[in-house]
Amino acid sequence: MMTITFLSSTIRKSLVQKLRTAVVASLAVGLVVGAPVYAQENPMNTSTQKAALPRVLLLATGGTIAGSADSRGSGAYNAGAIGAQQLISSVAGLGELASLSAEQVASIGSQDMTDDVWFKLAHRIQEAFDKHEADSVVITHGTDTMEETAYFLSLVLKTDKPVVLVGSMRPATALGADGPANIYQAVQVAVDRQSIGRGVLVVMNDQIDSARGVTKTHSTSVQTMQSPNLGSQGYVDLGHVRFLQPVQPSQLLTLPKAAPLPRVEIIYSHSNMDASQIEHAIADKAKGIILAGMGDGNTSKAALAALEKAASQGIVVVRSTRVSKGYVNRDVEVDDSKSGFVASMDLNPQKARVLTQLLIANGITDPVKVQEAFLNGH
Ligand code: ASP
Numbered sequence: 001m002m003t004i005t006f007l008s009s010t011i012r013k014s015l016v017q018k019l020r021t022a023v024v025a026s027l028a029v030g031l032v033v034g035a036p037v038y039a040q041e042n043p044m045n046t047s048t049q050k051a052a053l054p055r056v057l058l059l060a061t062g063g064t065i066a067g068s069a070d071s072r073g074s075g076a077y078n079a080g081a082i083g084a085q086q087l088i089s090s091v092a093g094l095g096e097l098a099s100l101s102a103e104q105v106a107s108i109g110s111q112d113m114t115d116d117v118w119f120k121l122a123h124r125i126q127e128a129f130d131k132h133e134a135d136s137v138v139i140t141h142g143t144d145t146m147e148e149t150a151y152f153l154s155l156v157l158k159t160d161k162p163v164v165l166v167g168s169m170r171p172a173t174a175l176g177a178d179g180p181a182n183i184y185q186a187v188q189v190a191v192d193r194q195s196i197g198r199g200v201l202v203v204m205n206d207q208i209d210s211a212r213g214v215t216k217t218h219s220t221s222v223q224t225m226q227s228p229n230l231g232s233q234g235y236v237d238l239g240h241v242r243f244l245q246p247v248q249p250s251q252l253l254t255l256p257k258a259a260p261l262p263r264v265e266i267i268y269s270h271s272n273m274d275a276s277q278i279e280h281a282i283a284d285k286a287k288g289i290i291l292a293g294m295g296d297g298n299t300s301k302a303a304l305a306a307l308e309k310a311a312s313q314g315i316v317v318v319r320s321t322r323v324s325k326g327y328v329n330r331d332v333e334v335d336d337s338k339s340g341f342v343a344s345m346d347l348n349p350q351k352a353r354v355l356t357q358l359l360i361a362n363g364i365t366d367p368v369k370v371q372e373a374f375l376n377g378h
Helices: 010-026 048-054 084-087 115-130 146-156 179-190 276-283 301-312 347-362 365-376
Strands: 004-006 055-062 100-108 134-140 163-166 200-204 205-210 234-236 242-243 251-253 264-268 287-293 316-321
Touching: 010 251, 055 084, 055 115, 084 100, 084 179, 100 115, 115 134, 115 146, 134 179, 146 163, 146 179, 146 200, 146 347, 163 179, 179 200, 179 234, 205 276, 242 251, 264 276, 287 301, 287 347, 301 316, 316 347, 316 365, 347 365
Parallel strands: 055 100, 055 134, 134 163, 163 200, 264 287, 287 316
Antiparallel strands: 004 251, 200 205, 205 234, 234 242
């Protein structure tokens, strides 16, 4: 069954306004059970006001943020070794910001992220919001695939409540571990009422990024999560959360009944490229192929011919780019209209793959419709 919804900015703004009004009203009449109490309405949180603290559900999945090493200066560590509760206890002052509960969803390096874990996260978050168990969710996650998990959740969660992903580049036991400060800032953002209606966010190293925009840009630096095409949403320091961009309309697709998502392959383009990888993807019954093309989504004549063959067989073919910054536009050096291809616009190959998987799962495979989803989603 196909469901695709674009909330116009007007509808979204009015939803956000309604939520804000409800929050302010609940404060005016005292505490309403189950009503979210976000940070800016209650700047004087103290331990005697515990009941008024926003309820944050922390879902732990592993990653370096939960990593532990034998030596503090060592580069080697086990991702996901530290549990959810221990992570929370390691962050001084967190209890002043929020009333936290923690659940362990997985204990993996995010290079091992699976559709099953994505579905578990999506179901648990939706349930927690629908049953009014939490006002916001924070997910601790490895940075390797954080952008994909964030984007997947942003496409399937039906909520205006804040969901924030956070990770770290140094394990908890390392000198200068960045995890505790990142968790603190993630909770700061999650309980701030300005975060309502902004979809899924990523908070790391003082910066707030959108699920659609963010990507890992550095293999080791703590300043790794950036939004090269869309720019950051805002910044967070110990006292303040500042958004620089307005609330954007969001794109929603129906979460399929069960994992796995349809098979979509990413094919990386390079000089002297032949058609063999694409032929393999067709033979392996891929439902979609994402080209991590050169420059503006280009590839060799041989590869293009194989991609045309794939498109003619009903495989969704999306041209993205291996370049770290810039849009891939339609019909520039490649005739997308003639070949039945889709241009990925601002989405890098791994994000284009997530969107394509969900579109196919929602029964949207016509290249014109798929292109609309890539164009309209931000
Ligand atoms: N390999 C780790 C992961 O993604 C790296 C990190 O967390 O920064 O889980």
